[in-house]
Amino acid sequence: VFLELVQIGLFWLLLPVAAASGWYAGRMGRRGAPKDRRRAPGVSHEYFRGLNYLLNEQPDKAIEVFISLLDVDNETVETHLALGNLFRRRGEVDRAIRIHQNLVARPGLDRNQHALAVQELAMDYLRSGLLDRAESLFSELTTLGAHKRQALRQLVHIYQQEQDWDKAIEASRLLESETGVDLSAMVAHFYCERVELARRRGDFERAQALVAEALGVDPKCVRASILEGEIAASRGADESAVAAYQRVASQDEAYVPETIYPLLASHRRLGTLEEFRRYLEALAERHMGITPVLVLAELLAERGELRHATRRIAEELRRRPSVRGLDRLADYALQGAAGETLENLKILKEFTSKLLENRAVYRCRMCGFTGKSLHWQCPGCKEWNSVKPIHGIEGE
Numbered sequence: 001v002f003l004e005l006v007q008i009g010l011f012w013l014l015l016p017v018a019a020a021s022g023w024y025a026g027r028m029g030r031r032g033a034p035k036d037r038r039r040a041p042g043v044s045h046e047y048f049r050g051l052n053y054l055l056n057e058q059p060d061k062a063i064e065v066f067i068s069l070l071d072v073d074n075e076t077v078e079t080h081l082a083l084g085n086l087f088r089r090r091g092e093v094d095r096a097i098r099i100h101q102n103l104v105a106r107p108g109l110d111r112n113q114h115a116l117a118v119q120e121l122a123m124d125y126l127r128s129g130l131l132d133r134a135e136s137l138f139s140e141l142t143t144l145g146a147h148k149r150q151a152l153r154q155l156v157h158i159y160q161q162e163q164d165w166d167k168a169i170e171a172s173r174l175l176e177s178e179t180g181v182d183l184s185a186m187v188a189h190f191y192c193e194r195v196e197l198a199r200r201r202g203d204f205e206r207a208q209a210l211v212a213e214a215l216g217v218d219p220k221c222v223r224a225s226i227l228e229g230e231i232a233a234s235r236g237a238d239e240s241a242v243a244a245y246q247r248v249a250s251q252d253e254a255y256v257p258e259t260i261y262p263l264l265a266s267h268r269r270l271g272t273l274e275e276f277r278r279y280l281e282a283l284a285e286r287h288m289g290i291t292p293v294l295v296l297a298e299l300l301a302e303r304g305e306l307r308h309a310t311r312r313i314a315e316e317l318r319r320r321p322s323v324r325g326l327d328r329l330a331d332y333a334l335q336g337a338a339g340e341t342l343e344n345l346k347i348l349k350e351f352t353s354k355l356l357e358n359r360a361v362y363r364c365r366m367c368g369f370t371g372k373s374l375h376w377q378c379p380g381c382k383e384w385n386s387v388k389p390i391h392g393i394e395g396e
């Protein structure tokens with residue numbers, strides 16, 4: 001507490017100095033133009049009163065004093081902006097809001113000062129979760145054409161939190177034209193969010209049209225393909241579902257394991273398991289995780305070819321070690337085992353089960369967040385498309 005007081009105290013002690021130097025700079029900049037000055041650049045009585053409140057741990061009274069000072073002193077605007085900013089950084093957002101509201105309401109500010117104060121106030125509202133107010137101020141800034149990039153960035157952020165995807169798309173497009181940075185991958189997700197909403201309403205026509213829009217924006221959008229596959233399969237259009245899921249392999253190989261079991265279900269309904277088996281062999285050839293190999297083995301085991309299934313997995317394990325593969329191998333081996341071998345295999349199976357239990361299946365490539373379910377937007381760093389299935393010995 002003492003250190004903080006010293007910090008704030010020093011800040012306030014420096015205020016009059018900052019004001020004076022502002023006055024001096026102002027004088028230098030307008031040399032020759034005589035100006036009516038009522039204020040002397042000295043340390044006023046009011047500043048000491050404010051400082052006294054601060055030192056007595058009454059910051060709210062101190063703020064009142066300093067705000068009242070601002071009314072008679074136009075050149076402390078920068079300092080008050082800095083002070084509001086400081087309060088916000090310290091988490092004292094209510095105080096920051098009072099300082100910035102006072103500045104915004106002040107008629108004497110020039111255009112830049114006013115825009116700066118509006119921006120700071122909008123950041124305060126954002127920080128305290130008052131999204132509506134933050135949104136209207138950032139919108140005001142984009143209309144004014146002031147701090148436009150920053151305002152648009154914040155608007156994209158706000159519309160995502162509010163799940164207002166139409167506005168998020170619109171703001172992203174404006175931000176793209178303002179900065180020249182390609183945001184297509186993110187915008188495609190906004191369309192996918194709208195697909196999910198349409199699907200929940202049972203409006204499949206609209207959902208399908210929005211999938212096409214997402215893919216139009218970002219042809220590499222895996223989520224759009226998976227959504228298209230899910231919607232088609234749920235409506236009995238399994239051939240379209242297969243085409244949509246298979247597209248993922250050419251979009252982002254990391255997500256291929258996500259498509260294997262839905263593809264299996266569609267091929268079963270279509271009676272095209274042989275075709276699917278060839279597809280899986282091609283994926284296994286391209287090393288797209290352990291899931292294609294496990295499903296190949298499942299199909300063999302289903303036909304009663306347990307020895308073939310076991311051999312298929314053993315072959316794969318020789319090439320690439322995998323805990324999930326070992327676990328499955330133990331399953332198959334247990335089925336024909338007896339006596340001491342059975343007991344030993346049970347120990348092995350227990351071990352692999354424990355290894356697989358509670359392990360994360362997905363990891364964010366940006367921040368390292370891990371989890372057991374797939375998030376298209378990372379819950380940790382809020383990045384889109386960064387959470388992917390984990391590959392390697394303990395994963396795919």
Ligand SMILES: [Zn+2]
Binds near residue numbers: 368381
């Ligand atoms: Zn992340």
